[in-house]
Each structure stands twice: as structure tokens, then as C-alpha cells.
Amino acid sequence: IAGITQAPTSQILAAGRRMTLRCTQDMRHNAMYWYRQDLGLGLRLIHYSNTAGTTGKGEVPDGYSVSRANTDDFPLTLASAVPSQTSVYFCATGRVAGYNEQFFGPGTRLTVL
Amino acid sequence: RKEVEQDPGPFNVPEGATVAFNCTYSNSASQSFFWYRQDCRKEPKLLMSVYSSGNEDGRFTAQLNRASQYISLLIRDSKLSDSATYLCVVNQNSGYSTLTFGKGTMLLVSP
Numbered sequence: 371i372a373g374i375t376q377a378p379t380s381q382i383l384a385a386g387r388r389m390t391l392r393c394t395q396d397m398r399h400n401a402m403y404w405y406r407q408d409l410g411l412g413l414r415l416i417h418y419s420n421t422a423g424t425t426g427k428g429e430v431p432d433g434y435s436v437s438r439a440n441t442d443d444f445p446l447t448l449a450s451a452v453p454s455q456t457s458v459y460f461c462a463t464g465r466v467a468g469y470n471e472q473f474f475g476p477g478t479r480l481t482v483l
Numbered sequence: 484r485k486e487v488e489q490d491p492g493p494f495n496v497p498e499g500a501t502v503a504f505n506c507t508y509s510n511s512a513s514q515s516f517f518w519y520r521q522d523c524r525k526e527p528k529l530l531m532s533v534y535s536s537g538n539e540d541g542r543f544t545a546q547l548n549r550a551s552q553y554i555s556l557l558i559r560d561s562k563l564s565d566s567a568t569y570l571c572v573v574n575q576n577s578g579y580s581t582l583t584f585g586k587g588t589m590l591l592v593s594p
Contacts, residue, residue: 376529403581405584410586411586412570412584412585412586412587413527413570413584415581418581424535428581460526460569462525470515471517471529471532472529472582474527474528474531475526476525476526477526
């Protein structure tokens, strides 16, 4: 693994279905983040984790949940997908929460029909 | 006032031109500032960090004015490959805070 990987690359999902977006890093960074990016709205933070075992809510957390069982993995789950969750999702990592630059994965393009 | 504001552009410039982007932020306690570059349908990538009064990296110069809460990015001798969206990013400096991203300024460099 080189850096940050996300899976799947893209997905078309029926409304009401459950979906987990995966994010894995090998950079040993403490902090991890999930963003969504929509045209005209920019990047918006969904959830974050400052270190393994802790998570926090970002700007748009409703309809999403996360877990951080270890340093490397930070999955994002949509319990019951809705069309408004159609977006590009980026996972990011940072050495120290909040103060250092963040590094982004390649993104997951999700379409909810 | 929005937390991080940028002119959305697009800025259309010819190759070789000098172009400057501006960004304002609302939180006077912010301490970390960055410029990211994002190509179409790709992830944002760190272009420059701006930690003090500004810094330069080749054709790129970033400047910070804390009194005016203003950050700029200057690109000299523009290349076709500079065409992208440039995101201004600010740390809000409130405990375990997170970065706030501007919506980005699009740059189109033409031959």
C-alpha cells in the first residue's frame, strides 16, 4: 500500500441500501478525516478521528457513521443511503489533528438512485 | 462572513502570465495556512504550506497578512499544466480543530 487507498473507486447504489466506504493508510498518521465534495459547495467535513479509538462529528455528519478501531483504517458507513448523499467522498490523513497539512486519498464517487 | 472566502474565477490567462489568487479568513486565531491544488476529478494535493510571513517555491509564492486576515498565492510564468483549481485552507485553531477549505479558484492557462 502506498499512502492512502480508498475503495470502491465508484459505486452506484439504490436508495435505502447500506454502504461502507473504506479508507486505509500506511503513513502512520494519527488523524483521519472524511469529506464530501459537491459542486459549488466545496469540501465539507463529515467525521474525523484524532487518534485510534476516538471519533468526532464534522460539519455534515447526519446519515453517516465512522469507526476507528486501529491507526490504519477509517471506514465510513451510510446506514440507509439517500439521493442527497450522491457525492465524491475523500478520505484524508494528518500527522497531528488540526495543525498540520492533510493528505488525501483518490476518492470514491458515489451515486445514490 | 464565510470562514474562508475565495474568488471562484475562472481566471483565464495565457502561458507565461503572472496570476494572483486571494483568500480571506474569518478566524483571527488561525495559525496554519495552506494552498492545495485540485485537478478535475482528482483529490486535492498540497501545493504549499504558509506558516509565517510567506514563502516561495519555484514559480509559486504564498503570502500571509495576519492583520488583514488575508492569504495570497502568486504564480509566475504560468504553464499549461498549472490549469487546476486552487484551494485556500485554514486551521481554525480551537483545540482539536480541523482544517477549513475554501471553495477554490479555477485557473485556466491557454497556449
